[in-house]
Amino acid sequence: KAGVTQTPRYLIKTRGQQVTLSCSPISGHRSVSWYQQTPGQGLQFLFEYFSETQRNKGNFPGRFSGRQFSNSRSEMNVSTLELGDSALYLCASSSRTGATEAFFGQGTRLTVV
């Protein structure tokens, strides 16, 4: 069974640009959550999607948005990039919503210059 696939693995963007990251969950999983990992703030929850609906949202500005498609694949978008957005963005896949096992992808390393 294939794991969680995130693309691309690495990205370099310039301040002010926007970026879209992609996540394909484990087959059959319908919940996708996104996290930001930085050395200073650790792992922070961005949002969760289940059956194409946003279920939870973390404490991030509106520049961070996401969506989920009917095949459960998810994308997150960050607009007007800032230097502080440089981070490892992780996607987690779960079979259902509600305090259950979450399996992480390898992440997308975003560097904003």
Add this chain to the structure above:
Amino acid sequence: QQQVKQSPQSLIVQKGGISIINCAYENTAFDYFPWYQQFPGKGPALLIAIRPDVSEKKEGRFTISFNKSAKQFSLHIMDSQPGDSATYFCAASKNAGNMLTFGGGTRLMVKP
């Protein structure tokens, strides 16, 4: 507001020793407590998880101890091996969604 506090930040253990990592939480609505292991350049991997209706769960060399009244839980790694050297994160979530609140992480080094 950091709702899950993890200690220590770093830990050095000799091969064959016991590694112990502790976490404390504030939100009594949390009802799922997983531990993740992360190697450099990789995403976190689920190690073991516990729900508050049990006080201990063991899987191989990994054991979670849970103290609901103290709002604390800990990970014990028995017979620690150099291959266990990684960063460990505790986390907690409520039943309303898959929003994990993570501890700050513990960097474990197991010396041969």
